[in-house]
Amino acid sequence: MARRNNLAGWVLVSPVVVGLLVFTLYPFLASLALSFCEYDLFPPPRGVGAWNYETMFTRDPLVWKSLTNVLYYTALAVPLGIVMGVGLALLLDAKIKGLAVYRTLFFLPSIVPVVATSVLWIWLLNPQIGLVNTLLRLVGIEGPTWLASVAWSKPSLVFMGVWGVGGSMLIYLAGLKDIPASLYEAAVVDGANAWQRVRYVTLPMLTPVIFFNLVMGMIGAFQYFTQAYVMTQGGPLDSTRFYALHLFFEAFQYLKMGYASAMAWVLFIIVVGVTALLFRSQHRWVHYGR
Amino acid sequence: MSDEEEPTSRRRLLLWLVRGLFIAAAAVGMLWLFLGYEPPEERRWPGREKVVFWHMWTSNWAEVVRRICDRFNDSQDRYEVVPLTVFGGSLKTLIATSGGDPPDCMAQWEAVIPAWAARGALTPLDTLMPAEEWRALRDRMYPAVRDIGMYQDHFYGLSTGMNVWAVYYRPEYFRQTGLDPDKFPETLEELDALSDRLFQYDKDGRITRIGFTPRWLVHYIATFGGSLYDPATRQITFTNPKNVEALEWITSRADRYGFERILQFESGLSTTMAASWPFISGAYAMVLDGQWRVEQLAKYAPELEYRVAPLPPPKGGKPLACWSNGNFTIIPSGARNKAGAWAFMRFWSGVDKPERAAEFYTWGGWLPITPDVAAAPRYQAYCATYPHFRAFLQIMASPNVQVTPPVPVQAYMMSRLTWAEDAALRRHLSPREALEQAARETQRELENMGIGREGNRKEMLNVK
Numbered sequence: 164m165a166r167r168n169n170l171a172g173w174v175l176v177s178p179v180v181v182g183l184l185v186f187t188l189y190p191f192l193a194s195l196a197l198s199f200c201e202y203d204l205f206p207p208p209r210g211v212g213a214w215n216y217e218t219m220f221t222r223d224p225l226v227w228k229s230l231t232n233v234l235y236y237t238a239l240a241v242p243l244g245i246v247m248g249v250g251l252a253l254l255l256d257a258k259i260k261g262l263a264v265y266r267t268l269f270f271l272p273s274i275v276p277v278v279a280t281s282v283l284w285i286w287l288l289n290p291q292i293g294l295v296n297t298l299l300r301l302v303g304i305e306g307p308t309w310l311a312s313v314a315w316s317k318p319s320l321v322f323m324g325v326w327g328v329g330g331s332m333l334i335y336l337a338g339l340k341d342i343p344a345s346l347y348e349a350a351v352v353d354g355a356n357a358w359q360r361v362r363y364v365t366l367p368m369l370t371p372v373i374f375f376n377l378v379m380g381m382i383g384a385f386q387y388f389t390q391a392y393v394m395t396q397g398g399p400l401d402s403t404r405f406y407a408l409h410l411f412f413e414a415f416q417y418l419k420m421g422y423a424s425a426m427a428w429v430l431f432i433i434v435v436g437v438t439a440l441l442f443r444s445q446h447r448w449v450h451y452g453r
Numbered sequence: 454m455s456d457e458e459e460p461t462s463r464r465r466l467l468l469w470l471v472r473g474l475f476i477a478a479a480a481v482g483m484l485w486l487f488l489g490y491e492p493p494e495e496r497r498w499p500g501r502e503k504v505v506f507w508h509m510w511t512s513n514w515a516e517v518v519r520r521i522c523d524r525f526n527d528s529q530d531r532y533e534v535v536p537l538t539v540f541g542g543s544l545k546t547l548i549a550t551s552g553g554d555p556p557d558c559m560a561q562w563e564a565v566i567p568a569w570a571a572r573g574a575l576t577p578l579d580t581l582m583p584a585e586e587w588r589a590l591r592d593r594m595y596p597a598v599r600d601i602g603m604y605q606d607h608f609y610g611l612s613t614g615m616n617v618w619a620v621y622y623r624p625e626y627f628r629q630t631g632l633d634p635d636k637f638p639e640t641l642e643e644l645d646a647l648s649d650r651l652f653q654y655d656k657d658g659r660i661t662r663i664g665f666t667p668r669w670l671v672h673y674i675a676t677f678g679g680s681l682y683d684p685a686t687r688q689i690t691f692t693n694p695k696n697v698e699a700l701e702w703i704t705s706r707a708d709r710y711g712f713e714r715i716l717q718f719e720s721g722l723s724t725t726m727a728a729s730w731p732f733i734s735g736a737y738a739m740v741l742d743g744q745w746r747v748e749q750l751a752k753y754a755p756e757l758e759y760r761v762a763p764l765p766p767p768k769g770g771k772p773l774a775c776w777s778n779g780n781f782t783i784i785p786s787g788a789r790n791k792a793g794a795w796a797f798m799r800f801w802s803g804v805d806k807p808e809r810a811a812e813f814y815t816w817g818g819w820l821p822i823t824p825d826v827a828a829a830p831r832y833q834a835y836c837a838t839y840p841h842f843r844a845f846l847q848i849m850a851s852p853n854v855q856v857t858p859p860v861p862v863q864a865y866m867m868s869r870l871t872w873a874e875d876a877a878l879r880r881h882l883s884p885r886e887a888l889e890q891a892a893r894e895t896q897r898e899l900e901n902m903g904i905g906r907e908g909n910r911k912e913m914l915n916v917k
């Protein structure tokens with residue numbers, strides 16, 4: 164009976180198992196093998212040992228440039244996203260009129276497709292006729308050329324990222340709902356004011372959710388691609404050439420599939436490394452209410 | 454096991470059997486869909502040999518292509534060309550070629566010939582025709598048409614229409630400024646002086662009309678007498694003094710009017726597509742653009758007064774010089790029906806009968822591949838309807854037209870050249886330094902290709 168049930172179970176999960184094996188595990192392992200090959204879509208791939216990895220670190224300055232860009236973006240966008248997400252969640256947790264409307268409004272941008280958001284922001288940040296510079300002109304400031312400026316292109320993308328903070332805001336809101344009311348009551352009895360309640364009750368109790376969003380945000384930031392591809396194509400002067408974008412160009416413009424696979428594996432190792440560091444750090448600042 | 458459980462478990466078994474069969478049938482169906490199924494297609498002549506033709510044109514252009522294919526199909530009874538618009542054609546063709554199922558021929562406009570030919574993905578067209586025919590064709594073709602199809606002594610792509618660039622200008626602005634529109638500058642220095650007079654600003658100093666601002670270094674290399682690659686030494690020659698001179702001129706012009714100001718002004722303009730080309734709305738008094746604008750202007754701005762002149766050379770530079778690219782047709786190396794594909798390409802390009810091809814070129818507003826096509830009465834009638842087109846024909850025949858050098862890293866080369874120009878314009882590096890850095894990187898990329906295949910890729914790619 165048990166064996167028959169097992170068989171039935173396997174039959175039912177087989178689409179997922181086969182899908183995982185064929186479409187995830189196989190490409191995963193194939194890309195590892197390809198990273199030691201030169202492969203330009205014309206079979207067979209030709210083994211070149213560690214050449215691709217050597218090239219990355221010694222012969223391709225754009226790898227370093229793209230890594231610097233991605234670190235810059237991660238260091239700015241992830242913390243800013245957390246601060247904005249938590250801040251908005253705290254504001255929208257208050258008992259005010261029309262709360263559902265506000266929550267919907269702030270959440271809405273995060274369900275707009277990334278490409279649509281990017282096109283919208285190209286217009287908003289247009290130096291001549293864009294809304295941002297038009298508003299700045301009203302207060303007497305001649306705004307920069309944003310996406311066309313080496314200095315402002317990355318901050319523009321960070322700025323735009325904040326717009327899509329609604330998704331994480333929703334998770335923070337759920338986290339806020341999970342904090343037992345008794346903790347606040349105890350704090351009030353102890354004479355804590357509003358700020359102290361946020362600082363010593365809300366934030367510590369929210370750290371597991373913040374930790375989750377930090378890890379997911381960091382992974383997402385390291386893979387940052389679509390917006391840069393649509394809006395700047397890596398320019399001006401490679402200032403928005405992010406790692407995943409560089410990888411994409413190497414693979415699909417210059418047909419260096421082996422080299423791009425090596426880049427993907429290095430990115431994988433970096434992301435795993437940073438995630439491991441975050442996990443190691445969590446005992447210092449993440450409170451699970453135990 | 455009790456008596457009562459027996460029928461239940463049998464029923465269950467039966468149920469699982471039915472489900473299993475259902476899943477198996479679904480799996481077989483999906484496999485059939487993925488591997489074996491071929492959608493029915495409309496064939497007018499199912500008995501003929503099929504020639505699969507992929508191209509990148511849509512809407513009206515696709516209709517022009519369809520008409521040319523129909524003409525070919527009606528002209529003989531052996532082949533049937535089946536055209537298909539394919540988006541993202543380059544990558545799809547490569548994947549189809551490496552998977553062993555490429556189209557028989559394909560139209561392209563991306564610079565793929567050297568890169569694909571170096572990988573053995575293309576059929577040399579000169580091997581599909583008798584040696585005398587190839588020699589005759591090579592001698593008849595416009596220089597740029599020949600050069601764009603060549604890679605290491607073989608001919609891989611037959612043009613179906615080239616692009617060259619000339620200066621479009623608005624005579625009314627000349628007159629408003631007290632200038633004579635019949636006297637277009639004969640040197641680049643005169644053009645600069647004219648540009649200064651045609652620029653317009655508002656009271657806050659913002660640009661409201663551009664006189665002439667050069668962008669895209671590649672367009673000016675030829676007229677300055679520079680070059681990007683030396684096939685004899687196999688060296689990238691971005692730092693050729695003439696190239697440096699060209700980039701210094703571009704940056705000096707941008708500095709004069711303010712690079713940021715120009716960026717700001719141009720960012721507020723409409724797209725450059727057809728009817729919304731900012732030249733029509735008066736954003737530019739003079740602008741360098743391609744021959745396709747002539748027909749667009751006739752269609753979308755028939756009342757607009759404009760003229761076209763070849764870019765004047767700088768002192769010591771080359772006249773009637775510009776960069777050229779274009780559409781061309783290629784035959785992937787694994788194509789099943791190469792003979793049919795070549796017959797179709799000859800028919801379209803007028804290799805055998807220029808008068809017939811002249812008609813096709815007028816349908817698309819394309820520049821032909823040989824002077825015979827251009828001289829055909831049909832094409833001359835087209836030029837009489839669109840007299841501005843003559844300036845482009847004049848440039849097309851010039852030996853000073855350059856195409857992107859046939860190196861297998863063309864895409865990379867062009868991206869680095871654009872980077873160098875941007876770096877110089879933004880004063881990130883001097884023009885010389887920017888070109889030096891881009892040359893170093895491109896040369897390294899060329900040398901990086903010299904690995905792997907059959908142990909010595911360097912030899913195969915003929916890269917030093």
